[in-house]
Amino acid sequence: MxxxxxxxxxxxxxxxxxxxxxxxxxxxxxxxxxxxxxxxxxxxxxxxxxxxxxxxxxxxxxxxxxxxxxxxxxxxxxxxxxxxxxxxxxxxxxxxxxxxxxxxxxxxxxxxxxxxxxxxxxxxxxxxxxxxxxxxxxxxxxxxxxxxxxxxxxxxxxxxxxxxxxxxxxxxxxxxxxxxxxxxxxxxxxxxxxxxxxxxxxxxxTEVLTPSSKLSVPRRRWRFAIAKVIQDIRGGKTVGGHTLPTLPEVSHTKPLSRAIFVQFTVAESQQIMRTCRAWGLTLGNAHPVLSQLAFARLLHRLHAQGTLSDADWETRLRQPMHYTGPMNYRPYLDSAWYKSGGAEEVCIAISFYTLTLPSLPRAPTSPPDATGAPPFHALLSPARFRARAQAARAQSKALAAHPLLHEFHALRLTLRNARTRTAALALREGRPASGLSPLPGVAPSAGRFAELPPCVFANGGASLGDRDALMPEAYPLPGAGAPPEPVRLRLHGAAHDLRCRMGELYLGALTWRGRLQFFAAFDARTYDEALVRAWTEEVRGATLAFLGAGAEVPGARL
The missing domain is CATH 3.30.559.10 (Chloramphenicol acetyltransferase-like domain)
Structure with missing residues (x-):
């Protein structure tokens, strides 16, 4: 249908x-x-x-x-x-x-x-x-x-x-x-x-709310056919990739969900946002580059310690790095629906982005710092950091502005749904769920990048933006033109604990009460918790190094 x-x-x-x-x-x-x-x-x-x-x-x-x-x-x-x-x-x-x-x-x-x-x-x-x-x-x-x-x-x-x-x-x-x-x-x-x-x-x-749904049946089919050709061509080029090293093989069907949080002070958060604005970027544009820098520091350290083999290290250095995650689909749907409540409706209305960065930054001649990893600016200069963030921004904008955005979305869901249904029915019947996938396009043993055509994503992730406007502190909320009521209830914290899928590794960012925070949600039966914690701390360090106080803000020309 x-x-x-x-x-x-x-x-x-x-x-x-x-x-x-x-x-x-x-x-x-x-x-x-x-x-x-x-x-x-x-x-x-x-x-x-x-x-x-x-x-x-x-x-x-x-x-x-x-x-x-x-x-x-x-x-x-x-x-x-x-x-x-x-x-x-x-x-x-x-x-x-x-x-x-x-x-x-x-x-x-x-x-x-x-x-x-x-x-x-x-x-x-x-x-x-x-x-x-x-x-x-x-x-x-x-x-x-x-x-x-x-x-x-x-x-x-x-x-x-x-x-x-x-x-x-x-x-x-x-x-x-x-x-x-x-x-x-x-x-x-x-x-x-x-x-x-x-x-x-x-x-x-969501498929009922797309502009494409108003077209004639022949025109919709033509658009799907064109989108399928483009998707197949792109898919053939999206190969390789790698993620964090995984734990030794464990046969399991139930993930162990964990979350790790790192926060910034209000002053640090304000400076990070000022730097992003000065560069013409959002934190979401910088998000995958910060993740990649954290990968680079962590993997350099593991290789120096002998935990990561020479063969594994050399293979990773040759791979591009692919990123995926949810994007807010609501603004791209029917405008009347969006303006009349759809923007905040209790329903699911997301799509997925994918983007690719060049291979892992490395600094073979730079002496390591006290942690055993190259300093951040030895891995990337501020100008190169900005260039990678702009490349991520360009890929995201190209997807969102593509005239076949909705057809790409539908095609991706068709493949994903077939895989998840097969896996779920297999588990229900007590059979091996070989089709289970932690993220769209990622195979179960995500760390085994050499065995997984066409690609492996480094991690899923998204920036959720400023949550303060969406979840204010004091209630009841002030009514338009109504006299203020006394505050009866205060919301001091609002967390969203995700029950992760098998093999999931997700890096999120949000601002809450003026403080930027990153969080890693992951399957602790696939990834070592200490390793994920170290990676998340490196994301924090990269953010301060490139976007925090003293960050170099180059001119408009690189």
Whole structure:
């Protein structure tokens, strides 16, 4: 079926006459569905660190108010209350939205807990991050709410959500709007206004929202054919590559998700952004170059220590380095949908970028520093750093501006979905999942670059930008023209713990409360945690060396 000919929502009341609606998952949703079937990976656990104002704590976190807030959130964003159903043969998966499921609590959906101290919180967080999956076909999102008893006024909320109904923008909406509903107090549990059927018409697969979907069938097919030719040519040129050395072969089907964070001070963060602006770059443009410099320093050190063999080292030096990751697809979709709420809708609306940098920087004649690696500026001069970041920027802009952007997106999903479905069904039946892939186009044993045509990606990653505007600190939020209300709730922290896929290595960046931070999310059964930590610290060092205080800002001409 042509992806733009998606059938959409249809009324499907139950035998008892209960209002309900169904639609097949779109191509993007379907790929992440099969990921989630693989032992609950591709799930994001939203972690909210909250402080209630003393005068309002008992109101804000009263059981009735928490229930009211969650019910309202489900009615406003119906996929949070949806279920999924596999039709016979697992060829078609459908969302099922029942009106009663949006207005009532289902068993296990909303849970109240109590935490003794920070260690108790950490244990619970780890259980959601790596324990048995808590989501399934009937519950695509769940909530746990609890006070930390050794810290008066401090509360924690955990909201795991399957990736196929949300993304980075959607998760920010869940966090912000749940805080807003909690702090608003007075409104009833039912949300009036738009009928459910009309609301669902705005929650459609991305392929329905592309400009290409409005073209005639012959023209759409012609564009797909041209895109396929271009993709095949590009794919034939995207070869080689390498990533971090992996652990010895371990036979496993369940990843161990870990995350490592490094932060900058507010002053450092401001300077980094000033340098990026002076160079005409975004942090996202510099992101892969910072990763590559961290690879270079780490691999130089491993080779000098004898941990990395001469043959491995020489092979890596000849390889280009490929990067991939999610990009916000929403601005490229239907403009009316985007402006009327699609920009922050709770749904998944991402695409994927890929880009290539030249081979690993090296400094064979430079004496090592105290860490045993060449200094950053011996690996790349500021001018060459800027040139590589501009090359990354040019590749990203070329993809986003390409007239066949949406066709490339659809073609990639077709290949990805076939692979993830095959792997998920194999695991379900107890067979080896040879088709499992941690990232689009990456084979399972990602570190074994010599065995993996056509290419290996160094890591996945993306810059999520400034999260402060998406998730403010104080609630309720000020209303337009309304008198200010007292602050009842403060959001001190909002993390998004990713249940990683097998072999995943992801480097993210964001700004939170004025402080830039990098985070590495990875499968600790594929990559050594100490090695990933060292790599992440090197990313921080590279950022300070090239973008921090004292960074050389060359003129417009290189």
């Amino acid at each position: 042509d992806p733009s000919e998606h059938p959409g929502w249809r009324s499907a009341p139950s035998a008892a006459g209960e209002p309900a609606f169904r639609r097949p998952l779109g191509a993007l949703e379907l790929g992440f569905y099969w990921d989630a079937v693989t032992d609950g990976v591709a799930v994001t656990v939203n972690v909210l660190d909250l402080e209630a104002a003393p005068a309002h704590e008992h109101e804000v976190f009263a059981r009735d108010n928490v229930v009211r807030a969650w019910l309202r959130l489900k009615q406003r964003f119906p996929l949070l209350g949806a279920a999924v159903e596999e039709l016979p043969g697992a060829e078609c998966i459908e969302f099922v939205v029942r009106e009663t499921a949006l207005k009532t609590l289902r068993p296990g959906e909303l849970n109240f807990v109590e935490f003794t101290d920070a260690k108790d919180v950490a244990r619970f967080r780890e259980q959601l991050h790596n324990g048995p999956t808590v989501l399934g076909s009937e519950l695509l999102a769940r909530v746990w709410v609890g006070a930390q008893r050794d810290a008066p006024g401090r509360w924690w909320v955990f909201i795991p959500v399957v990736h196929y109904i949300t993304d980075g923008m959607g998760n920010a909406t869940v966090v912000r709007e749940f805080c807003e509903e909690l702090a608003s107090l007075g409104e009833g549990a039912e949300v009036g206004g738009v009928p459910l059927e009309a609301r669902l018409r705005t929650i459609v697969p």
